[in-house]
Amino acid sequence: MKLPIPKINLKLPALPFRKRGPGAEVEIGPAGPSRLGRILRLAGTALLAVAAIGGLGAIVGWLVVNGPETVAERAARQPALTVPILAEGEHPEPNSSLDAMAAKQPEGHGEMAADSHGAAAGNGAPASSSDGHGAPAEPMAPEQQGPRFELALVEETEKGMLPVVAPDGRKAWEVYARPFEAEASLPRIAIIMTRMGISRSLTAAAIEVLPPEISFSFSTTSSDLDEQVALAQKAGHEVFLDVPMEPFGYPANDPGPTTLLTSLSAVDNLNRLETVLGRTVGYAGVIGVKGSQFTTDEEALTPVLSVLKERGLMYVDSAASSRTIALEIAGTLQLPRAVANWRIDDGPALAEMQRRLSALERTAQRSGYALGVVPPLPITIDLLASWAATLPERGLVLAPVTALANKQSLR
Numbered sequence: 586m587k588l589p590i591p592k593i594n595l596k597l598p599a600l601p602f603r604k605r606g607p608g609a610e611v612e613i614g615p616a617g618p619s620r621l622g623r624i625l626r627l628a629g630t631a632l633l634a635v636a637a638i639g640g641l642g643a644i645v646g647w648l649v650v651n652g653p654e655t656v657a658e659r660a661a662r663q664p665a666l667t668v669p670i671l672a673e674g675e676h677p678e679p680n681s682s683l684d685a686m687a688a689k690q691p692e693g694h695g696e697m698a699a700d701s702h703g704a705a706a707g708n709g710a711p712a713s714s715s716d717g718h719g720a721p722a723e724p725m726a727p728e729q730q731g732p733r734f735e736l737a738l739v740e741e742t743e744k745g746m747l748p749v750v751a752p753d754g755r756k757a758w759e760v761y762a763r764p765f766e767a768e769a770s771l772p773r774i775a776i777i778m779t780r781m782g783i784s785r786s787l788t789a790a791a792i793e794v795l796p797p798e799i800s801f802s803f804s805t806t807s808s809d810l811d812e813q814v815a816l817a818q819k820a821g822h823e824v825f826l827d828v829p830m831e832p833f834g835y836p837a838n839d840p841g842p843t844t845l846l847t848s849l850s851a852v853d854n855l856n857r858l859e860t861v862l863g864r865t866v867g868y869a870g871v872i873g874v875k876g877s878q879f880t881t882d883e884e885a886l887t888p889v890l891s892v893l894k895e896r897g898l899m900y901v902d903s904a905a906s907s908r909t910i911a912l913e914i915a916g917t918l919q920l921p922r923a924v925a926n927w928r929i930d931d932g933p934a935l936a937e938m939q940r941r942l943s944a945l946e947r948t949a950q951r952s953g954y955a956l957g958v959v960p961p962l963p964i965t966i967d968l969l970a971s972w973a974a975t976l977p978e979r980g981l982v983l984a985p986v987t988a989l990a991n992k993q994s995l996r
Contacts, residue, residue: 732814732824732867735760738897745863748896756897758921761869762987763797763823772949773984773992774976775800775923775956776969777901779827779874781817782807787961789816794970797821800986802872802901805864806841814865823985824868825901828861830876832905840875847879851888858889862896869987870899870921872958877906887914894920899990903928903958912993921990929959938965942972949981954992 737751738760748757767773778795781788782803791801801817802825803810814824829840831847843857861871871893879885880902890911893900899921902911915922926948927941942957949955959965973983 734866744859750897758869758899763985765988767982771982775986798983828871830879832875833877847882847885872901880909923989925958
């Protein structure tokens with residue numbers, strides 16, 4: 586007798602599986618690996634937290650132990666200024682930083698006393714000085730003497746010593762101007778010789794032969810600029826600096842790496858200007874050389890003339906272009922200025938140079954003032970020396986360029 590067997594339906598949970606390859610066996614198992622991964626991640630996070638807390642604790646512990654010593658070391662490294670309180674009758678020690686700056690200039694720069702001819706001290710023998718302790722200092726050899734200047738009129742920068750207005754309001758263009766006195770009714774003619782210093786022999790010849798009323802403007806490309814400026818000052822000439830400006834035809838006509846360009850930003854042009862101004866000291870102003878393009882661009886020119894005004898300098902426009910707007914801008918800024926009426930270039934023959942000097946005389950007789958710009962050539966040096974000696978007989982006065990400041994009409 587057969588007993589009936591009951592049917593049992595078993596429901597098994599779905600198990601993950603993966604094949605090991607085509608036709609290979611199938612591995613079936615519970616979803617355990619994901620639970621193990623979560624456990625490992627939690628363990629790793631816990632370990633990182635413990636490490637972070639331990640590191641923070643180590644830092645806090647180091648600060649507690651070493652903090653006071655670290656603060657003390659930092660305080661010890663900070664510079665400190667000690668100002669001694671002097672008893673009555675005691676004198677302070679000399680300031681070494683000022684002594685170092687003063688070493689660049691020759692003796693007799695301080696008060697710039699005038700001699701019997703009205704020229705600033707230094708045109709003859711240097712004035713007496715001392716070493717800071719009351720004993721007279723040894724005079725410097727001529728080749729060791731630098732330009733005369735006043736410490737109150739310069740500031741030390743990475744570009745060199747740049748001119749500034751003194752705390753008492755004095756300006757370089759007035760302090761370094763050659764003293765000038767003449768009857769107001771007499772027409773004045775000023776001559777400025779540019780590109781000085783490039784040829785040492787021509788510079789020396791001009792200093793020796795030309796009257797001190799003729800102003801010299803030096804190229805800052807000279808390798809021994811300070812020495813040559815000092816020689817010019819000693820002979821009584823007032824000094825200017827050439828500032829190269831963009832001409833028409835640039836870059837085929839390129840005045841050099843410090844040329845002010847209309848294509849540059851104001852910041853770049855002012856950096857170039859400061860490079861020029863920092864090459865030497867003791868000058869009254871600058872003259873823009875070339876510049877037929879630059880002096881017609883108001884946006885490029887205005888920041889440059891503004892800085893010259895702020896630094897107490899005079900600006901001379903060489904009138905490289907009849908369309909220059911430099912005088913109008915300078916007048917608006919109240920910048921001391923002068924403009925060339927006639928220029929003698931490198932090429933003209935003697936007869937043409939004489940014609941232009943005669944034209945310069947007529948301009949002075951008509952308007953009261955005239956300015957000529959000339960290069961340092963053997964022919965121009967000899968011509969100017971003989972021509973200048975004849976001016977008084979024609980009722981004309983040879984004047985330094987600063988004596989024409991703000992005298993000429995803007996047009």
